[in-house]
Amino acid sequence: MTCTTMAAVLLSIGISLAVSGFPALANDAVRLKRFFSVVDLDESQEISEWEYRSGKSVVFLTLDLIGNMTLEPNEMRMSPEGFKLLAGEDRVVDGEEFIGSEIGSFGAVDKNKNGEIDYPELSEYIAKYAD
Numbered sequence: 171m172t173c174t175t176m177a178a179v180l181l182s183i184g185i186s187l188a189v190s191g192f193p194a195l196a197n198d199a200v201r202l203k204r205f206f207s208v209v210d211l212d213e214s215q216e217i218s219e220w221e222y223r224s225g226k227s228v229v230f231l232t233l234d235l236i237g238n239m240t241l242e243p244n245e246m247r248m249s250p251e252g253f254k255l256l257a258g259e260d261r262v263v264d265g266e267e268f269i270g271s272e273i274g275s276f277g278a279v280d281k282n283k284n285g286e287i288d289y290p291e292l293s294e295y296i297a298k299y300a301d
């Protein structure tokens with residue numbers, strides 16, 4: 171898979187994620203599974219930190235509907251409290267906050283701390299944040 175195809179695949183998954191909203195994935199195991207297999211670029215059945223970060227940046231770019239490199243509350247399906255926590259004082263979420271946040275951070279999802287995220291870890295984590 172070339173880099174360009176990879177980006178295209180990630181982007182298309184990101185767009186479907188943007189439609190549903192990331193936390194809403196728990197309602198759609200099929201979509202979550204597809205997300206997992208696309209982010210798992212080397213098909214090792216586990217998501218490394220690098221794979222996770224690139225997946226997350228694509229999610230950010232596609233959630234950012236008006237393309238101003240920040241996320242406003244209406245661009246994310248989150249509880250007001252959760253959003254406030256993520257956005258900080260300026261009330262918008264920038265890329266660094268989104269990718270670096272404790273919510274959905276690699277370490278938080280990698281429950282057994284073996285440096286890889288497997289599918290059960292991801293689905294369990296997503297389920298916690300879904301309404």
Ligand SMILES: [Ca+2]
Nearest residue numbers: 210214216217
């Ligand atoms: Ca992998």
Ligand SMILES: [Ca+2]
Nearest residue numbers: 257258260262
């Ligand atoms: Ca902010």
Ligand SMILES: [Ca+2]
Nearest residue numbers: 280284286287
């Ligand atoms: Ca793990």
